[in-house]
Amino acid sequence: MKQYDVIVVGGGVIGSSLTYYLSRLGKKVLLVEKNDLCSGSAGATDGFITPHTKQPGYHLEMALKSCEIYETLAKDLETDIDLELVLHCGGIQACEDEMQWKLVSENAEQLSKSGLELYMLDIGEARRIEPALSKKLRGALYSPIASCVNPMRLTEGYVDAAVKRGAEVSFHTEVTDLIFDGDRIAGVHTPRGDFYAEYVADCCGSWGSRIAAMAHLNLPIVPRRGQIIVTEPMPRMLNTVMQTGIYPIIKFHPERIRDERVFRLGLAWGMEQTKDGTMLIGGTREFQGFDRGNTVEAIEAIVNECCKYVPAVRHMNFIRVFSGLRPKTPDGLPILGRVRRAPGLVMCCGHEGDGIALAPVTGKLVAEDIVYGKTSFPIGPCSAERFLN
Numbered sequence: 001m002k003q004y005d006v007i008v009v010g011g012g013v014i015g016s017s018l019t020y021y022l023s024r025l026g027k028k029v030l031l032v033e034k035n036d037l038c039s040g041s042a043g044a045t046d047g048f049i050t051p052h053t054k055q056p057g058y059h060l061e062m063a064l065k066s067c068e069i070y071e072t073l074a075k076d077l078e079t080d081i082d083l084e085l086v087l088h089c090g091g092i093q094a095c096e097d098e099m100q101w102k103l104v105s106e107n108a109e110q111l112s113k114s115g116l117e118l119y120m121l122d123i124g125e126a127r128r129i130e131p132a133l134s135k136k137l138r139g140a141l142y143s144p145i146a147s148c149v150n151p152m153r154l155t156e157g158y159v160d161a162a163v164k165r166g167a168e169v170s171f172h173t174e175v176t177d178l179i180f181d182g183d184r185i186a187g188v189h190t191p192r193g194d195f196y197a198e199y200v201a202d203c204c205g206s207w208g209s210r211i212a213a214m215a216h217l218n219l220p221i222v223p224r225r226g227q228i229i230v231t232e233p234m235p236r237m238l239n240t241v242m243q244t245g246i247y248p249i250i251k252f253h254p255e256r257i258r259d260e261r262v263f264r265l266g267l268a269w270g271m272e273q274t275k276d277g278t279m280l281i282g283g284t285r286e287f288q289g290f291d292r293g294n295t296v297e298a299i300e301a302i303v304n305e306c307c308k309y310v311p312a313v314r315h316m317n318f319i320r321v322f323s324g325l326r327p328k329t330p331d332g333l334p335i336l337g338r339v340r341r342a343p344g345l346v347m348c349c350g351h352e353g354d355g356i357a358l359a360p361v362t363g364k365l366v367a368e369d370i371v372y373g374k375t376s377f378p379i380g381p382c383s384a385e386r387f388l389n
């Protein structure tokens with residue numbers, strides 16, 4: 001019988017982070033993934049670490065905790081994998097007009113109350129930081145602490161560091177059901193055999209509610225598709241990571257959008273330049289089930305939107321498009337920690353568009369919850385119980 005302390009289900013950035021932090025605390029961990037590492041959204045995402053795109057209050061405070069961990073992460077992991085982590089490249093939220101400027105200014109005021117350093121810059125000042133921005137814009141919010149990372153390298157880095165500490169990994173191993181010992185979850189069934197553990201952690205992102213359902217829990221995690229365009233490698237052109245001023249509305253309050261197409265596509269422009277020079281230009285927030293296709297309508301809309309903010313995009317060559325699924329919960333917070341109603345199960349999913357930013361703090365806190373039964377930063381607001389009645 002194969003017995004572990006914890007079985008982590010899902011080889012995305014979240015499962016990899018949790019596997020690493022558990023291994024660091026001396027636990028015997030098995031990571032199981034139905035496909036390959038990064039085959040979920042960890043392999044189809046931007047790499048923004050942007051606290052200013054979080055909800056004011058708890059969500060932002062959690063993101064700031066994650067930023068603290070990112071400061072020394074590359075060294076702490078003791079891996080040879082280059083995470084392509086660029087600390088403090090800065091983040092821009094560009095305002096097209098007075099309406100966006102007002103919206104972003106109000107949001108900035110709320111975010112600043114949680115201690116986040118932010119500046120509202122007129123377009124002249126903003127262009128000194130990010131010359132690629134159009135002169136026609138009203139201005140921009142600037143966050144000096146914003147950073148970026150290569151999400152696939154990050155995931156690989158976590159797994160590498162965990163394996164060096166004794167973790168085992170099984171790819172192409174789908175969890176088809178849970179094993180119960182009385183009321184307690186005691187392991188997982190897979191086509192490769194049964195594996196047993198004291199805890200099973202659901203790190204399945206958009207598929208997280210399926211594992212929860214195996215434990216007879218009805219948890220509301222739905223996939224929210226994001227389509228992205230990739231350009232050919234370009235000479236260094238962007239200093240920061242950038243988004244549109246209406247990003248917080250599209251992300252957290254889509255019901256306020258009046259334009260039918262913007263609402264349906266969840267159209268929110270964003271852009272970054274990767275280490276190898278390619279531009280990642282997004283994006284959408286669509287509810288299309290588990291469909292990971294790309295559509296002409298969305299790609300055309302993204303390009304048109306992007307040219308308003310960064311006119312140089314008109315002259316770029318695109319080499320491919322991709323889409324990924326953000327695991328969305330109704331209140332925008334992930335679902336984390338042990339579940340009273342399902343002993344042995346640990347939830348660790350539902351990060352929507354924040355999983356890269358929140359991966360370090362998530363892995364650390366959920367590992368603490370499993371090992372010590374308490375955490376160094378509260379995870380109560382993320383408990384599964386908020387959705388179970």
Ligand SMILES: Cc1cc2nc3c(=O)[nH]c(=O)nc-3n(C[C@H](O)[C@H](O)[C@H](O)COP(=O)(O)OP(=O)(O)OC[C@H]3O[C@@H](n4cnc5c(N)ncnc54)[C@H](O)[C@@H]3O)c2cc1C
Nearest residue numbers: 010012014034040041042048175205226324354355356357
């Ligand atoms: C277009 C786009 C842009 C984004 N940009 C950003 C950004 O800039 N910053 C940021 O912080 N976040 C961003 N995100 C969000 C981020 O990518 C996600 O929050 C994060 O990747 C979720 O990670 P995960 O590990 O929970 O899920 P996933 O990476 O989806 O991993 C879940 C894994 O579980 C596996 N799995 C499912 N069911 C089973 C099973 N039964 N058995 C075994 N394995 C199973 C899947 O194969 C998958 O590999 C973006 C997302 C998208 C789509």
